[in-house]
Amino acid sequence: MRKYIFSGLLALTFAVSAQGATPEIPRDTSFTTYSTAKKIRKYHPEAVLAKPELPAGVREYRDVVYTTLKGTRFGDRDLHVDIFRPDDDKTYPAMLMIHGGGWNSGDKSLQVPMAQQIAARGYVTIPVEYRLIPEAVYPAGLHDIKTAVRWARANAAKYGIDPDKIAVSGCSAGAQLATLVGVTNGSKRHEGKGEWRKTSSEVQAVVNMDGIATFVSESNIADAEDRFKKKGVLPVNALWLGGLYKDSPENWKEASAILWTTPKSAPVCFISSGLPRYSDGRDSLVSVYDSLGIYSERHRIPVDVHPFWFFHPWVDTTVDYAVRFLDRMFKPEIAATPKRYRVTDFGVANDSTLLQTSALQAVIDRAEAEGGGEIVVPRGTFLSGALFFKPGTKLTLEEGAVIKGSDDIKDYPPIPSRMEGRSIYYHAALINAYHVDNFEISGPGTINGNGHKFWVEFWDNVDKARKENRPWTNLEVRRPRLVFLWGCDNARLSGVRLVNSAFWTSHFYRCNDLIVENCEVQAPREPVRAPSSDAIDLDGCHRVVVRGCYLNCDDDGVCLKGGKGVYANCSYENDSVTDVLVEGCVFGPNLHGTLTLGSECIHADGVVMRNCRVDNDCSVLRLKMRPDTYQVYENIKVENISGRFGTLIEILPWKQFFTLEGSDERPVGKIRNVSIDNVSGKCGGLGVIAANADDTVENFTISDVDIKASSDTLRCNYPQVRLINVRINGKAPVVLTADEEMKASLNFDAVDLDKKNESQ
Numbered sequence: 001m002r003k004y005i006f007s008g009l010l011a012l013t014f015a016v017s018a019q020g021a022t023p024e025i026p027r028d029t030s031f032t033t034y035s036t037a038k039k040i041r042k043y044h045p046e047a048v049l050a051k052p053e054l055p056a057g058v059r060e061y062r063d064v065v066y067t068t069l070k071g072t073r074f075g076d077r078d079l080h081v082d083i084f085r086p087d088d089d090k091t092y093p094a095m096l097m098i099h100g101g102g103w104n105s106g107d108k109s110l111q112v113p114m115a116q117q118i119a120a121r122g123y124v125t126i127p128v129e130y131r132l133i134p135e136a137v138y139p140a141g142l143h144d145i146k147t148a149v150r151w152a153r154a155n156a157a158k159y160g161i162d163p164d165k166i167a168v169s170g171c172s173a174g175a176q177l178a179t180l181v182g183v184t185n186g187s188k189r190h191e192g193k194g195e196w197r198k199t200s201s202e203v204q205a206v207v208n209m210d211g212i213a214t215f216v217s218e219s220n221i222a223d224a225e226d227r228f229k230k231k232g233v234l235p236v237n238a239l240w241l242g243g244l245y246k247d248s249p250e251n252w253k254e255a256s257a258i259l260w261t262t263p264k265s266a267p268v269c270f271i272s273s274g275l276p277r278y279s280d281g282r283d284s285l286v287s288v289y290d291s292l293g294i295y296s297e298r299h300r301i302p303v304d305v306h307p308f309w310f311f312h313p314w315v316d317t318t319v320d321y322a323v324r325f326l327d328r329m330f331k332p333e334i335a336a337t338p339k340r341y342r343v344t345d346f347g348v349a350n351d352s353t354l355l356q357t358s359a360l361q362a363v364i365d366r367a368e369a370e371g372g373g374e375i376v377v378p379r380g381t382f383l384s385g386a387l388f389f390k391p392g393t394k395l396t397l398e399e400g401a402v403i404k405g406s407d408d409i410k411d412y413p414p415i416p417s418r419m420e421g422r423s424i425y426y427h428a429a430l431i432n433a434y435h436v437d438n439f440e441i442s443g444p445g446t447i448n449g450n451g452h453k454f455w456v457e458f459w460d461n462v463d464k465a466r467k468e469n470r471p472w473t474n475l476e477v478r479r480p481r482l483v484f485l486w487g488c489d490n491a492r493l494s495g496v497r498l499v500n501s502a503f504w505t506s507h508f509y510r511c512n513d514l515i516v517e518n519c520e521v522q523a524p525r526e527p528v529r530a531p532s533s534d535a536i537d538l539d540g541c542h543r544v545v546v547r548g549c550y551l552n553c554d555d556d557g558v559c560l561k562g563g564k565g566v567y568a569n570c571s572y573e574n575d576s577v578t579d580v581l582v583e584g585c586v587f588g589p590n591l592h593g594t595l596t597l598g599s600e601c602i603h604a605d606g607v608v609m610r611n612c613r614v615d616n617d618c619s620v621l622r623l624k625m626r627p628d629t630y631q632v633y634e635n636i637k638v639e640n641i642s643g644r645f646g647t648l649i650e651i652l653p654w655k656q657f658f659t660l661e662g663s664d665e666r667p668v669g670k671i672r673n674v675s676i677d678n679v680s681g682k683c684g685g686l687g688v689i690a691a692n693a694d695d696t697v698e699n700f701t702i703s704d705v706d707i708k709a710s711s712d713t714l715r716c717n718y719p720q721v722r723l724i725n726v727r728i729n730g731k732a733p734v735v736l737t738a739d740e741e742m743k744a745s746l747n748f749d750a751v752d753l754d755k756k757n758e759s760q
Contacts, residue, residue, distance in 0.1 A: 022075040026134035031105035033310050040305055045642040046584050046613040047311040050113040055120040059087040061159075066128075066151040067144070067195045079144060080129045081151075082108060083159055084119035093165035093330040094124040094156075095207070096148055100172030100307065103141060103240040104133040111171070114309060117319045123326060124161050126152060130177075138240050138251055143192025145181050149203060150196035165330045167205035167266075169322065171309050172278065175211020176257070179285075182206035182266035183257040190254070205329040206268040207322045209309050214256040214281030221245045221252075258285045267295040269325035271318055272444075274302050283399065297325055298399060300444030300495045302520045302550060312611065313547035313584030317494070317517045338394065339373035341366065343382070352381035355406060360384050367393050377401040377445060385411025386428035386480070391436050397445025397496060405430040405480065405502070407453040412480040418509045418539060419475065420657075421564035421600025423573040426475070429484035429507070439488045443495030443519070447482060451502035454479040455528045473657060474532055479503040485511050493519055500524070501533050505553055509539040510575060516546045523553040525590045530554045535591075537561055540575030547581070552588025556596040556622075560607065564600030566665045569630045576603035587614045592749055594645070597633050598624025599654045607636045614643040614681070618748050623671065624654035625691040628661075631669040639677040647687030648679060648705065651697075652747050672698040676705070685711035686728065688746045689721055690738040702726055715746065 037049045054060060061083040069077040085092060095118065097111040108127035115125035130144035149166060156163040170178030184190040185202040214220070215237060224244055227235040234244070241255060242248040253259055258281045268289070272279045282298070289296045299321045301308045308314035341363050344350060348359045364387065367373035372392020379400035385408075389395060397403065406412075409427060417426040431447060433439045441447075458477040465472035482501035485491055485508050492515045498505050499522045506521065508514055516536060523530035535551040538544055539561040551557040563574025587594045594616065595609045601624075614620060621638050625631065651671065669691055686709070689697065703724035712728045715738040726733055738746060 023073060025074045025077070028105040028132070028134055031101040033110060036307050036310055040307070040311065044303070044305055044311075044613065046586060046611050047305065048313075048584070048611050050310060050312055050315045052109075052112045052116060054084075055116055057087050058084055058116060058119045060084050067147050074135070079131075079148075080108070081148060082112065082115070082127045083124065084115050085124040085160060086119065086122060089160065091160050091162050092122055092124050093167065093326065094126060094152055094159075094161040095167040095169055095326065096126045096128050096145065096152060098128055098130065098145060098168065098170035098174030098178050100170070100174045100211075101132070102236040103138075103173045104236045106132075110310075114315060114319055114322075117315075118323060118326075121323050122331070123323075124159060133236065133240050137242055138255055139190070139192065142177060142180060142190060142255070143194055145177055146190070146192050146201040147194030147196065149181065149201045150194070150199040154196045154199045162330075164204070166203050167207065167326060167329070168203045169207035169209065170211055171209040172211055172306065175208040176213070176255075177211075178206050179208045179211060179213055179257040179268060180255060180260075182268060183285075184260050185264040185266055186262070187260060190260070202264070203266050205326060206266050207271065207325060208268055208282075209271045209318065210273050210275070210278040210306055212278060212280040212282075213285040214258040215241065215252045216245070216256050216259070217280050220280060256281070258288065261285065261288045261292065261294075263292055263294070265289070265292070265294055267329060269297040269299070269321065271299045271301065271321050273306055273308050274300065274304050275306055278306060297321075298444065299442070300399070301518050301548065302444070302495065302497070303518075303548065314518070317548055320517075321494075339367070339370065340376050341373050342376045342378060344378055344380075348382065350378075350380035350382070352383055352402075352404060355383050355385065355411070357385040357387065357406070357411060360387055364389055364393055377403060384430070386413060387431055388428070389431070389433040389436055389439060393436065394440040394442070395431070396442045397447070399444050401445030402448050403430070403446070404448045405450045405482070407450050409454075409478045409480065417484070418486065418507070421539075421561060421568065421574070427478055427480050429481040431483045433485045433488050433491070435487040436485075436491075437489045439485065439491045441483070441493045441496050443497060446497040446499060448499050449480070449482045449501035449505070451479070451500045451523070451530055451533070452528060454502035455530050458531050459528070481505070481507050483507065485509070487511065489513055491515075493517070495519065498522075501530065501553070503532055504534045504537050506535065507537045507539060508541050508544075510541065511544075512542045514538075514541055514544045516544075516549060518548040520550045521553060522550075522588070523590065525554050534559050538577050538580060540577060541580075542576075542578045544580045545583075546585060547583045549585045550588065551585060552590050554590045554592070556593040557585075557587045557591050558582050558609075559593065559596045560598075560604045561600050562604075563602045564626060564629045565659070566628055566661050566663050566667060568600075569602045574602055576605060577601065577607075578604070579606045580604075580608070582609040583611050585612045587612065587616055589616045591616045592618050593622040594618060594620045595638065596622040596624065597636075598622075598626065598631070599656060600626070600629070601631060601633075602629060603632045604636070605632075605634050609638045609641070611640045614641060614645045616644070617646040617684070619647045619650035619687055620645050620679070621649050621676065622748070623651040623691070625651065625669045625695055626654050626658070626667070627692045628658050628667060630667040632672075633674070634670070634672045636674045637677070638675070638679075641679045641681075643681045645681060645683045646748065647683060647685055648676065648702070648707070649687040649689060650746070650748060651689045651691050652743050653692045666694070668692070669695040670698075671695065671700065674700045676702045678703075679705045680707060682708045685709045686714040686726070686733055688715040688738055688743075690715055690717040690743055690746070693740075697721065715742070
């Protein structure tokens, strides 16, 4: 067996320099951000590589020697760190950052973009060099990191580090090492014999980004055996640990963090991808932590990209998760650890058949009465009607946790609400928060609307109305939304699954500084369509970020609302939607609109959609122009879009439920300062720009578009729309106009609309 382990290393070891002196340190340079980006962008064109850029107000020290290993086979060997810190004289907590690469490749530069961002938020960040497989196998790398921690603490005064507040983070293989470092606080067995021996190597927090917590699971052991049998070469984990489990069981055990937990182990924050193999041992370690009373967090980036930390938009969320955890551990003055209310500790049963609205609400009410806290739903399915979150409360759904909505409308009481651009009494959503600033819903668990019964009832009503030749409305069949937030500033939905809503999935009314990140939002088209199950509705909201989400409902993806009707622009109940960023999202095949403005929106200003992937048959940008509402859509940018879509643009009259409310008004719409740039993929055609007769279009540009399409025609009624470097099947598009009769047939939703609902 050993010949397989070391044969490659020996060949490298004896590679000497041109002068025939000390052998060069062997390196595997195959793992870089650029090689990774080349692979990832084949399947995720929305991924944008995060590049190093020193933020304003951050100081750096590069290639600082933290230890010199004497008398190695490569001579005296220096190991280095980079240091980033706020550019002042204050003292800050520190975090050592360990790169990934399968214990075999990579270098500390891989951590620099994240290190720079985290340093700008009040930390000393330290990417660390350590020995990899071509140079030395386990436990050399572990001992290097322990030495680096001791060095940081010994040199705390020099670099403005609080020696009592040191964390360690890692990515992939680096995350495995980081977790092992933190779990083994006080373990002499894992310490090594490096420098600074009189200084403690204990850390006070760990951030694990998609790294395993055990090697000795049955799946890991079997996988290594299988790979060796197929290829005759040890996989990197076995190579690093000195052989297969049967040949080197002590190393496999010693390197498994889960086996070394003690009351001294450091709190840990897991940030995981959607690939389960990289979370081996995580849940078991958290269970042990819970039994020992040690704090832990679990977050999920719901994408099948292992090195998500290399790319926007996921790196932004990763940094947010890490910093919020570090703040909780090290800066209680700005991030006090909330009391956690695990619902099963307060009489809520893990029973998917038992309606437990009252029991769940009692936990929320208790948390509010006791000063606020985090409502934690553990693994299991909990059936509920409408829940109302109160000031100071937050909702966390752990892995495998499901809040399942009742399918009886009686469990959703009518309350003051907001629907279809009007403030009315309507049924509460499953999850409600009214004026709860800083409210959060965190995954990786699920909120399931259980909407099938409501969908069937809706379509039965539509069929009945058509047979009776009468108009109908969306509100005739009473259906609850999934999530409704009213007036919640600084709210955040993160890493949660929102599925099967009976009506709109997430609806935000007058929420400012809102973030929706890394959420999966789905509702089906078959076997029963989920009507009007909009993924994200922004109703009179300002400063919104939607990033890294997968949106696939049977209606709009991201929809901007704010009011409708002849007098909507004069009503205090209505508002503009401004400063919206949608980035790094994937829009699925069930959608009717990707980014939609309307059907009830009086003013949208400052809307950016960028770096997104589409896989549907609808329009990328859809502007619904109501002839009964004064509308202004301005300063809209759509850029860096790829994939499969129906059309690039759809701007048409929207006459559903049209009424002038008995007035003599003739509202008009204005569209100005719109740009669509850098679009590629396959589609039906460019689309249509043909609003109502008196609507105006100013400063509208489509540029750098290269698509393959079944139609080479753009229907455009505005000669001032500029096309710059737009190619369809390698040629310039044919531009034609659309008459009034044609407009209705071009509407993507025309098949679903009743003419009786479009009377003027």
